[in-house]
Amino acid sequence: MRSSVRIGGGHVLEEPQLAAALVALSFSGAIGLTFLMLGCALEDYGVYWPLFVLVFHAVSPLPHCITKRVTYDSDAASSACRELAYFFTTGIVVSAFGFPVILARVAVIKWGACGLVLAGNAVIFLTIQGFFLVFGRGDDFSWEQW
Numbered sequence: 001m002r003s004s005v006r007i008g009g010g011h012v013l014e015e016p017q018l019a020a021a022l023v024a025l026s027f028s029g030a031i032g033l034t035f036l037m038l039g040c041a042l043e044d045y046g047v048y049w050p051l052f053v054l055v056f057h058a059v060s061p062l063p064h065c066i067t068k069r070v071t072y073d074s075d076a077a078s079s080a081c082r083e084l085a086y087f088f089t090t091g092i093v094v095s096a097f098g099f100p101v102i103l104a105r106v107a108v109i110k111w112g113a114c115g116l117v118l119a120g121n122a123v124i125f126l127t128i129q130g131f132f133l134v135f136g137r138g139d140d141f142s143w144e145q146w
Contacts, residue, residue: 018134021130021134022134024130025127025130025131025134028123028126028127028130029123029124029127031123032119032120032121032122032123032124032127033120033124034120035116035117035119035120035123036050036051036053036054036116036117036120036121036124038116038120039100039109039112039113039114039115039116039117039120040113040117042113042116044110044112045109045110045112045113047108047109047113049103049108049109050099050100050103050109050113050114050117052099053096053099053100053117053120053121056092056093056095056096056099057096057121057124057125057128059092060089060092060093060096060125060128061089061128061132063084063085063086063088063089063092064085064089064132066085067081067082067084067085068136093125096121096125097118097121100113100114100117100118100121101114101118
């Protein structure tokens with residue numbers, strides 16, 4: 001029996017497409033982590049303070065996951081709990097982009113390292129969003145089963 005999943009816009013992904021999506025998401029996550037590590041480990045930079053943005057990457061899906069478990073997912077207007085989760089997620093993402101800028105502003109890291117960390121942040125957060133778009137529908141094959 002072939003597994004399929006419905007994503008945004010009414011599109012349906014079959015099992016080989018799901019595998020390709022998973023490979024693409026893991027590849028983009030590796031690219032984002034490479035940018036982050038380059039911003040820390042290159043000889044010109046050599047300061048590992050920007051690695052603290054990994055905390056923001058790990059925490060950013062939590063409000064969405066909690067909201068999915070607590071609220072009833074209907075097609076009605078947005079609920080207050082969901083809006084609060086969007087607010088917290090936005091604050092976490094903005095903090096992840098602001099942290100390296102503040103470190104560069106106070107001369108803890110160099111601006112080149114800040115640019116690499118910001119590029120890594122963009123790629124990693126787009127990967128997290130892509131994961132929830134592909135696997136977050138709650139159909140037969142979703143992230144909730146993992």
